Amino acid sequence: MKAIRIHEFGGPEVLKYEDVNEPQPGLGEIRIKIIAAGVNPIDWKIRRGLIGEVPLPMIVGLDVAGIVDAVGQGDVLFQPGEEVFAKVSIGQGGYTEYTVARSKEVARKPKSIGFIESAAIPTAGLAAWQSIFDIAGLEKGQSVLIHGAAGGVGTFAVQFAKWKGAYVIGTASEKNAEFLKSIGADEVIDYKNQRFEDLVSNVDVVLDTVGGDTFERSWSVLKPGGLLVTTVASILEGEPKKRGVRAKRVMTQSDGKELAQIAAIIDEQKIKPVVTNVFPLADARKAHEMSETLHTRGKIVLRVRDDSK
Ligand SMILES: NC(=O)c1ccc[n+]([C@@H]2O[C@H](COP(=O)([O-])OP(=O)(O)OC[C@H]3O[C@@H](n4cnc5c(N)ncnc54)[C@H](OP(=O)(O)O)[C@@H]3O)[C@@H](O)[C@H]2O)c1
Structure with a gap:
């Protein structure tokens, strides 16, 4: 073969x-x-x-x-x-x-x-599912800021969060703004021309798929006790406690049962x-x-x- x-x-x-x-x-x-x-x-x-x-x-x-x-x-x-x-x-x-x-x-x-x-x-869908639900336990009415919203993980995360009934803010370049709104983002921040920390505050969850400076600037937008989940950044020990929030790096696991749950939501035409x-x-x-x-x-x-x- x-x-x-x-x-x-x-x-x-x-x-x-x-x-x-x-x-x-x-x-x-x-x-x-x-x-x-x-x-x-x-x-x-x-x-x-x-x-x-x-x-x-x-x-x-x-x-x-x-x-x-x-x-x-x-x-x-x-x-x-x-x-x-x-x-x-x-x-x-x-x-x-x-x-x-x-x-x-x-x-x-x-x-x-x-x-x-x-x-x-599989990988992007499970990364988004495990970040948003298994780690963050995102619930209806909560708010989530998703960095890299137009990417592989981000496009699943936006749709999962919206499906759950959360308020969804995504960062992306301007060319992706309308597209992201069409799949469920309530707000899109053009990261090339706007600083998200000037526009967002008090969110329950940040999902960071970008890392670096984007990760570092994300601490300040969380509400006290909020959760920063990252697919890419290393979290310094003691940093979340110092900031009065929580943080976790996701390590995506293969999981046939979760893939079946995602398949069911797709077949209900809730996400794509x-x-x-x-x-x-x-x-x-x-x-x-x-x-x-x-x-x-x-x-x-x-x-x-x-x-x-
Ligand atoms: N830890 C894990 O288990 C795990 C699992 C899955 C993925 N990952 C990692 O997570 C990262 C993302 O994965 P992915 O599959 O989503 O990647 P991807 O599809 O390649 O992401 C591309 C997207 O990133 C956006 N982007 C780039 N720079 C940005 C910035 N500064 N702010 C906001 N958006 C930005 C781009 O939007 P624009 O074109 O609009 O700029 C583009 O749509 C990768 O590093 C991947 O290895 C880790």
Whole structure:
């Protein structure tokens, strides 16, 4: 089968489109015939060697949507032929024709959308879900400021928060303002021309997907006891207490049950993955170059095979 692998860490040029052996499902695992694979910043961070030791060569990618094509021994919960999506473990590979997933990482794909949109969900959707609900416990009537609202995580977070009944403020460049309002943002702050801390105060939750200066300037907009959740920044010990608030960095976990909850909300037409760019598998390099601009809207997805096959 074909796969995009890296044999060394580096720039987009280290992505190689090559032949590899098909994986076999082990105990409690299923094999997925992949139709589409989602692209995430973590993929190029791993490619660059920023995420610590991973065994090489390695098939890149974590997010897949496809069809169960073989099941291993044990309790696997899925049958061949079922349409599924998953965030697989690092090293199993998403940018390829077949992958193996642990049964608990997998969920049945939403019925109302295709494989391309389903492949856009796992990492970004779970990061948003775990930040907003598992960590922050966001409730109806609360307020949330989402930094990077137009990105992969942000577009899910805006929609989840709105679905829950929260007041949603997003930061994005001006070109994304109308788009963000159309998916549920009550207010959009143009971070290039406005300082969000001059416009926002007393929010219950900040979700930061940008880091750096944006993270540092976010402490002041929280209400006392409020919560700053970040997907990227390191939180200095003692800092939240000093500021009279709470803070947590999310470490997104694969979770088939949460993916099933997200699928249900999608099928109720409450939210929708935002896919703006689709590349063939062989063009993964272009997808990485685009993602590394840090200014894509929604998600980039690789088409691995035609879904009629
Ligand atoms: N810890 C975890 O478990 C976890 C999980 C998922 C993601 N992450 C990390 O979270 C980060 C975001 O992921 P993602 O998938 O959402 O990335 P992404 O899709 O690449 O985010 C791109 C978006 O960021 C926006 N942006 C860039 N600079 C901004 C700024 N200064 N203020 C506000 N918005 C800004 C851009 O909007 P404009 O074009 O309008 O500028 C663009 O829409 C990445 O670093 C990723 O690795 C971590």
